[in-house]
Amino acid sequence: MTSSDAFISIRNVNKFFGGFQAIDDVSMDIGKGEFFSLLGASGCGKTTLLRMLAGFESTSSGEILIDGQPTADVPPHHRPVNMVFQSYAIFPHLNVRDNIAYGLRKQRLPKAKRQEMVEEMLDLIKLPGYGTRKANELSGGQRQRIALARALILRPKVLLLDEPLGALDKQLREQMQLELRALQRQVGITFVFVTHDQEEALTLSDRIAVMSGGKVLQVDTPHGLYEAPRTREVASFIGNMNFFPATVRRNGASAGAVETEGLGTIPVPLDILTKPDGAPVQVALRPEKFALSDTRPDGALAVQARLSTSAYLGERSHHYVTIDGREEPVAVSTPNLHRLAGDDAGTGAPVWLSWTPESIVILDAE
Amino acid sequence: MSDGTYIRRPNRPLQIYAVIFLIVLYVPVLFIPMFSFNDSIYVRFPLQGFTLQWYGELWTREPVWNALWNSVKVGLVVSVISTVLGVVAARAITRYRIPGKGTMVTFIMMPLVIPGIIFGVALLVLLSRMGVPLSLYTVGLGHLIICLPFGVATLLPRFEGFDPSMEEASADLGENGWWTFWRVTFPMVFPGVVASLLLTFTISFDEFIMAFFLTGTDPTLPMYIWGQLRFPQEFPSVLALSALILFVSFFLVFVAQRLGRAGLDNGNT
Numbered sequence: 001m002t003s004s005d006a007f008i009s010i011r012n013v014n015k016f017f018g019g020f021q022a023i024d025d026v027s028m029d030i031g032k033g034e035f036f037s038l039l040g041a042s043g044c045g046k047t048t049l050l051r052m053l054a055g056f057e058s059t060s061s062g063e064i065l066i067d068g069q070p071t072a073d074v075p076p077h078h079r080p081v082n083m084v085f086q087s088y089a090i091f092p093h094l095n096v097r098d099n100i101a102y103g104l105r106k107q108r109l110p111k112a113k114r115q116e117m118v119e120e121m122l123d124l125i126k127l128p129g130y131g132t133r134k135a136n137e138l139s140g141g142q143r144q145r146i147a148l149a150r151a152l153i154l155r156p157k158v159l160l161l162d163e164p165l166g167a168l169d170k171q172l173r174e175q176m177q178l179e180l181r182a183l184q185r186q187v188g189i190t191f192v193f194v195t196h197d198q199e200e201a202l203t204l205s206d207r208i209a210v211m212s213g214g215k216v217l218q219v220d221t222p223h224g225l226y227e228a229p230r231t232r233e234v235a236s237f238i239g240n241m242n243f244f245p246a247t248v249r250r251n252g253a254s255a256g257a258v259e260t261e262g263l264g265t266i267p268v269p270l271d272i273l274t275k276p277d278g279a280p281v282q283v284a285l286r287p288e289k290f291a292l293s294d295t296r297p298d299g300a301l302a303v304q305a306r307l308s309t310s311a312y313l314g315e316r317s318h319h320y321v322t323i324d325g326r327e328e329p330v331a332v333s334t335p336n337l338h339r340l341a342g343d344d345a346g347t348g349a350p351v352w353l354s355w356t357p358e359s360i361v362i363l364d365a366e
Numbered sequence: 367m368s369d370g371t372y373i374r375r376p377n378r379p380l381q382i383y384a385v386i387f388l389i390v391l392y393v394p395v396l397f398i399p400m401f402s403f404n405d406s407i408y409v410r411f412p413l414q415g416f417t418l419q420w421y422g423e424l425w426t427r428e429p430v431w432n433a434l435w436n437s438v439k440v441g442l443v444v445s446v447i448s449t450v451l452g453v454v455a456a457r458a459i460t461r462y463r464i465p466g467k468g469t470m471v472t473f474i475m476m477p478l479v480i481p482g483i484i485f486g487v488a489l490l491v492l493l494s495r496m497g498v499p500l501s502l503y504t505v506g507l508g509h510l511i512i513c514l515p516f517g518v519a520t521l522l523p524r525f526e527g528f529d530p531s532m533e534e535a536s537a538d539l540g541e542n543g544w545w546t547f548w549r550v551t552f553p554m555v556f557p558g559v560v561a562s563l564l565l566t567f568t569i570s571f572d573e574f575i576m577a578f579f580l581t582g583t584d585p586t587l588p589m590y591i592w593g594q595l596r597f598p599q600e601f602p603s604v605l606a607l608s609a610l611i612l613f614v615s616f617f618l619v620f621v622a623q624r625l626g627r628a629g630l631d632n633g634n635t
């Protein structure tokens with residue numbers, strides 16, 4: 001993303017609550033129409049950052065531009081953004097229709113037009129005919145949709161969502177994820193979505209900012225975060241990862257390799273080796289990048305290992321194998337492509353652990 | 367004990383205690399309406415027969431109407447002011463991080479436990495030092511001190527059970543503070559406001575001690591009753607008046623209690 005098509009620009013933003021720093025020098029750009037997620041553990045500052053976009057918290061330093069406009073002096077009720085609150089904040093004294101139409105007062109529309117817009121929204125969120133329901137007659141999922149409709153009816157430039165699916169049960173959550181993604185494509189509004197659920201972020205987002213302790217660790221596409229994490233923290237936050245201490249080996253200008261503890265020497269293209277010869281690095285490999293076999297596979301890189309434990313999970317099986325030169329077992333995840341009957345190797349059985357050089361990620365040493 | 371859980375099962379001694387408690391509390395009070403219908407100027411058994419004479423006499427008596435009007439005026443002003451201040455105080459207490467908040471709440475609630483006579487004397491000394499003449503205004507001031515904690519106590523639970531993100535949602539949807547207050551905050555706390563108005567009005571209307579110290583030439587209704595107690599022949603009318611005040615007060619407080627809790631029990635999220 002270049003900063004010219006940035007729709008929201010967050011520049012060197014810090015936020016202090018008293019002496020406590022909740023946001024630590026965050027800079028990033030969010031594009032128009034993007035589904036952008038803030039992902040991180042509870043307490044890492046996601047809500048604080050979102051509330052700064054909405055105008056409920058000021059920035060201690062740095063600036064936030066929305067659609068090219070500085071926002072420092074703009075109060076929440078004048079910002080072209082709307083928010084779906086974690087608690088949904090459905091007004092209990094109003095029915096569904098009046099909740100959805102709440103923000104339309106200032107537009108001074110004829111009653112019929114307003115009615116029509118509300119009906120349109122009810123259709124969009126798949127709750128037609130719910131206009132006269134009272135707020136306390138709604139389920140969690142319905143409240144969530146009403147909150148969405150109440151914000152979307154104002155055609156905001158940006159919709160902010162603070163863990164909107166956190167209060168729903170698993171099945172409803174998965175359904176709402178699909179609907180939310182479809183809805184965002186349909187209305188074409190920029191979504192900034194807060195979640196602590198990495199799977200949810202990966203499923204929904206165009207891009208994700210991974211946060212920790214008030215800092216943004218990496219901003220990337222789901223694919224980029226998963227396949228090319230830049231730090232060990234990101235790598236282990238998104239999915240599982242095996243880490244192997246390693247050393248860079250450069251053989252002149254033609255070939256490069258990393259010499260690992262446990263996986264031997266792995267040849268790598270020179271252009272991904274940024275460190276000089278002899279520099280310590282880490283090699284990271286996701287469990288599903290490994291394969292297990294009884295015989296040494298042709299062509300692939302492989303080492304002899306012993307099966308420590310196996311767990312059958314339906315689609316996949318998870319295994320831990322131990323290899324020479326490494327105390328910690330290696331996590332391996334294999335697809336159950338064939339229906340096998342009782343040929344699971346027992347504990348301690350010798351197997352071959354193999355992988356391809358393309359699947360490794362090289363990270364800075366700790 | 368076939369029905370009810372461990373916590374809810376009926377507790378016989380507790381029920382008996384509650385009944386005795388209510389009898390001891392209310393039987394003496396019930397003598398007042400009973401004797402107010404008694405056809406005798408003496409308050410003693412046996413009852414002499416039923417009459418509405420004492421109520422009729424009240425109706426025709428000018429000073430009673432004056433005293434009633436004085437009490438209503440003071441009660442209305444005091445209830446409105448203490449409820450408005452109560453709304454402001456309850457909102458401040460629940461919304462903002464104020465240093466020393468707990469101490470502040472304690473001080474607001476203090477008049478509940480300080481004897482009225484102390485406040486009455488203190489105010490009387492202060493006002494006479496400042497040369498303020500005693501009038502219905504000074505009575506109102508005294509009543510305000512007594513009523514404010516009741517207003518705050520009635521309104522606080524309303525504001526406490528109120529998700530702050532409601533007001534943020536309103537701001538987010540484009541309304542400024544003024545409109546947010548009238549479209550969200552006020553409707554949500556409205557039952558509490560009505561409850562506070564009724565309760566503080568009743569307390570002011572019934573109040574005697576402050577009025578005793580701070581009344582000028584215009585008596586409130588309780589002061590008028592106090593004045594009439596010197597005349598034995600007036601006693602039955604006093605009983606009739608007391609009975610009326612009793613029923614009105616009971617009704618108002620009952621309504622206030624119901625309203626104060628309305629919507630708090632069933633998922634006011």
Ligand SMILES: Nc1ncnc2c1ncn2[C@@H]1O[C@H](COP(=O)(O)OP(=O)(O)O)[C@@H](O)[C@H]1O
Nearest residue numbers: 017020022040041042043044045046047048049
């Ligand atoms: N108004 C506030 N005053 C003081 N500390 C706050 C305030 N809001 C948030 N914090 C602190 O800032 C940190 C980040 O909070 P938050 O943004 O809510 O995290 P998240 O949404 O990622 O769980 C937390 O440690 C929280 O306690």
Ligand SMILES: [Mg+2]
Nearest residue numbers: 043046047048
């Ligand atoms: Mg949060």
